[in-house]
Amino acid sequence: xxxxxxxxxxxxxxxxxxxxxxxxxxxxxxxxxxxxxxxxxxxxxxxxxxxxxxxxxxxxxxxxxxxxxxxxxxxxxxxxxxxxxxxxxxxxxxxxxxxxxxxxxxxxxxxxxxxxxxxxxxxxxxxxxxxxxxxxxxxxxxxxxxxxxxxxxxxxxxxxxxxxxxxxxxxxxxxxxxxxxxxxxxxxxxxxxxxxxxxxxxxxxxxxxxxxxxxxxxxxxxxxxxxxxxxxxxxxxxxxxxxxxxxxxxxxxxxxxxxxxxxxxxxxxxxxxxxxxxxxxxxxxxxxxxxxxxxxxxxxxxxxxxxxxxxxxxxxxxxxxxxxxxxxxxxxxxxxxxxxxxxxxxxxxxxxxxxxxxxxxxxxxxxxxxxxxxxxxxxxxxxxxxxxxxxxxxxxxxxxxxxxxxxxxxxxxxxxxxxxxxxxxxxxxxxxxxxxxxxxxxxxxxxxxxxxxxxxxxxxxxxxxxxxxxxxxxxxxx
Amino acid sequence: xxxxxxxxxxxxxxxxxxxxxxxxxxxxxxxxxxxxxxxxxxxxxxxxxxxxxxxxxxxxxxxxxxxxxxxxxxxxxxxxxxxxxxxxxxxxxxxxxxxxxxxxxxxxxxxxxxxxxxxxxxxxxxxxxxxxxxxxxxxxxxxxxxxxxxxxxxxxxxxxxxxxxxxxxxxxxxxxxxxxxxxxxxxxxxxxxxxxxxxxxxxxxxxxxxxxxxxxxxxxxxxxxxxxxxxxxxxxxxxxxxxxxxxxxxxxxxxxxxxxxxxxxxxxxxxxxxxxxxxxxxxxxxxxxxxxxxxxxxxxxxxxxxxxxxxxxxx
Numbered sequence: 098x099x100x101x102x103x104x105x106x107x108x109x110x111x112x113x114x115x116x117x118x119x120x121x122x123x124x125x126x127x128x129x130x131x132x133x134x135x136x137x138x139x140x141x142x143x144x145x146x147x148x149x150x151x152x153x154x155x156x157x158x159x160x161x162x163x164x165x166x167x168x169x170x171x172x173x174x175x176x177x178x179x180x181x182x183x184x185x186x187x188x189x190x191x192x193x194x195x196x197x198x199x200x201x202x203x204x205x206x207x208x209x210x211x212x213x214x215x216x217x218x219x220x221x222x223x224x225x226x227x228x229x230x231x232x233x234x235x236x237x238x239x240x241x242x243x244x245x246x247x248x249x250x251x252x253x254x255x256x257x258x259x260x261x262x263x264x265x266x267x268x269x270x271x272x273x274x275x276x277x278x279x280x281x282x283x284x285x286x287x288x289x290x291x292x293x294x295x296x297x298x299x300x301x302x303x304x305x306x307x308x309x310x311x312x313x314x315x316x317x318x319x320x321x322x323x324x325x326x327x328x329x330x331x332x333x334x335x336x337x338x339x340x341x342x343x344x345x346x347x348x349x350x351x352x353x354x355x356x357x358x359x360x361x362x363x364x365x366x367x368x369x370x371x372x373x374x375x376x377x378x379x380x381x382x383x384x385x386x387x388x389x390x391x392x393x394x395x396x397x398x399x400x401x402x403x404x405x406x407x408x409x410x411x412x413x414x415x416x417x418x419x420x421x422x423x424x425x426x427x428x429x430x431x432x433x434x435x436x437x438x439x440x441x442x443x444x445x446x447x448x449x450x451x452x453x454x455x456x457x458x459x460x461x462x463x464x465x466x467x468x469x470x471x472x473x474x475x476x477x478x479x480x481x482x483x484x485x486x487x488x489x490x491x492x493x494x495x496x497x498x499x500x501x502x503x504x505x506x507x508x509x510x511x512x513x514x515x516x517x518x519x520x521x522x523x524x525x526x527x528x529x530x531x532x533x534x535x536x537x538x539x540x541x542x543x544x545x546x547x548x549x550x551x552x553x554x555x556x557x558x559x560x561x562x563x564x565x566x567x568x569x570x571x572x573x574x575x
Numbered sequence: 576x577x578x579x580x581x582x583x584x585x586x587x588x589x590x591x592x593x594x595x596x597x598x599x600x601x602x603x604x605x606x607x608x609x610x611x612x613x614x615x616x617x618x619x620x621x622x623x624x625x626x627x628x629x630x631x632x633x634x635x636x637x638x639x640x641x642x643x644x645x646x647x648x649x650x651x652x653x654x655x656x657x658x659x660x661x662x663x664x665x666x667x668x669x670x671x672x673x674x675x676x677x678x679x680x681x682x683x684x685x686x687x688x689x690x691x692x693x694x695x696x697x698x699x700x701x702x703x704x705x706x707x708x709x710x711x712x713x714x715x716x717x718x719x720x721x722x723x724x725x726x727x728x729x730x731x732x733x734x735x736x737x738x739x740x741x742x743x744x745x746x747x748x749x750x751x752x753x754x755x756x757x758x759x760x761x762x763x764x765x766x767x768x769x770x771x772x773x774x775x776x777x778x779x780x781x782x783x784x785x786x787x788x789x790x791x792x793x794x795x796x797x798x799x800x801x802x803x804x805x806x807x808x809x810x811x812x813x814x815x816x817x818x819x820x821x822x823x824x825x826x827x828x829x830x831x832x833x834x835x836x837x838x839x840x841x842x843x844x845x846x847x848x849x850x851x852x853x854x855x856x857x858x859x860x861x862x863x864x865x866x867x868x869x870x871x872x873x874x875x876x877x878x879x880x881x882x883x884x885x886x887x888x889x890x
Contacts, residue, residue: 103734283583320860511747553594557601560740 289353296346322504602738638691
């Protein structure tokens, strides 16, 4: 059952009601059962992987905590991390690694038949694996205490709002809340529903609307002109943002209705004026995870290399970020490009600061606007490599067409018009939150008339321009 | 304490009531625009009401975009000296076609029905073709035929209580029709594409799925035999394609052609006709003809119809 399905809309209020009726003692159990049922409803067969990773995480953390000998603790952490990673490596990367190895061997003259597995990737495995590893490292570093309650650990890894697409939560944030699951408050419910409404708006009216165009273009790259591919490539970052950003807001809203706080994942990324600032605003939970568990330890280890240590750590961190996104050379290249861009920025930052200070550019609107556009175009360009289902050759074809076969753009004006109508409130909200966060508070306005009118406008925009017909089941009477 | 809960419950109730009233008002407004623009069936948007309530031509063309883009009713009219209307509708397929045919045959029996069945009709599981049903929801008030085809599960019924939802993604088109409908030329439902292919596909062959969905086959048999029983001459046509299909015709296509033979309707398969194959000048893109290609295709269909139509007359 997806959050955008019609079933969810009537199951969720019933669940919230039931959640508030049970006593505090049983709320965690209820959440765990619901989370497991939610997962089973999506993917019953590979549910076992979630159970295995949960058990591995719990017992590894237990072992690390109860060892006095540092070497044994390190060994416990290493074994725990490797064992937790194994399912992810197998399901997500086996085919890629095997085929790369076979191709490599074929290049040196050894004829080996390609080995491929037809296993489906367990839903959410990239997310719950990273959360499990984060917990183990936090326990090892004594930043988080070992959680003796198995239900809390299970719930942390399987909590239904975030198991499918994140955010990648932290044990420190969640265990405290799971221990003290209170009844939903009126304010919590209202603000949760507001977040959900805005999340649905972003997902259904912008992301899914743009997907109608972009999916059509990116599934028929050879037939499209360079200008069409350029338009689709420029729209793609907005689609991704509205999709994952909207999804995160729905997740935060659902959790808030249950009295649980989830970390945000985006902070107006397209208003960033530099690449490094962009990455502090984009997919925050993943970047924070990578910073805490990969970049910081690496840059500390390589501190004697000075700037080159930071650059190496950045490249490795974003290499992992790339491969986390998907098992292909496109994603690896995408990660390396991000690392290279950040390294370049780190290298040139002192010069940029001097230049900005010399000409007093920091607070100049025009300069910031140019920087924002530059960051957006650079990110949109790199996103050409960051598309699921688009091969390296197709990516090269996109680039070739954009730079050599411009042609006539293929535009579906009515579809663009719907997306543009939906884009206006999003743009307004982003600019307001960035520059005037205390003004024009439509959803949070003191006046009930303005508040309700704004809810109704968004609701009717979802009803009339949202893409609502995906993943439906039909029983037909003929 | 109680009064706070009551106040909150009242707030929720009031908000839902306002939302419902607004939804119904907006829906009625859309209904009114829909009904006031029904005289301009030159674009897809208005073909449903026109098909259900108004069309009265001797020859009816139904199908998806391959039909609306590929078959010129004016040429057919001139050649066969009978009135013709093209009810082909982009992005909508089997259930809409069934609804159209049922609604037309409830009113009168056309002499000829030309049904573009798409590239591979039996490979699709039409029982899960939800898009057609959602599309028809906004017309459930115009005829019992439409209403009977819309899913009657509780969830669907709740969903369709929202009138504005049934007009999802159409209000711009309705507004356009409302303000510009009078200036639109009546093309008898034909929507030609004037452009030629911008870029050619870099793949020269394509393999169609070779599966036969028995439920789909049964549904086709049922609707086709109903038309034939009423004395209508039915032609099931396969529009030309730019791409070269491998292993064509496959078992699925053959099975459909055999079904047509067994029911007494004619199938005309021009999907891989060499006149069109790999000729970019006749296509708008891989699957759809442009105006030039449509003219040739319509003439070829007319030739086939001419042969069988006049041979029946002679008999």
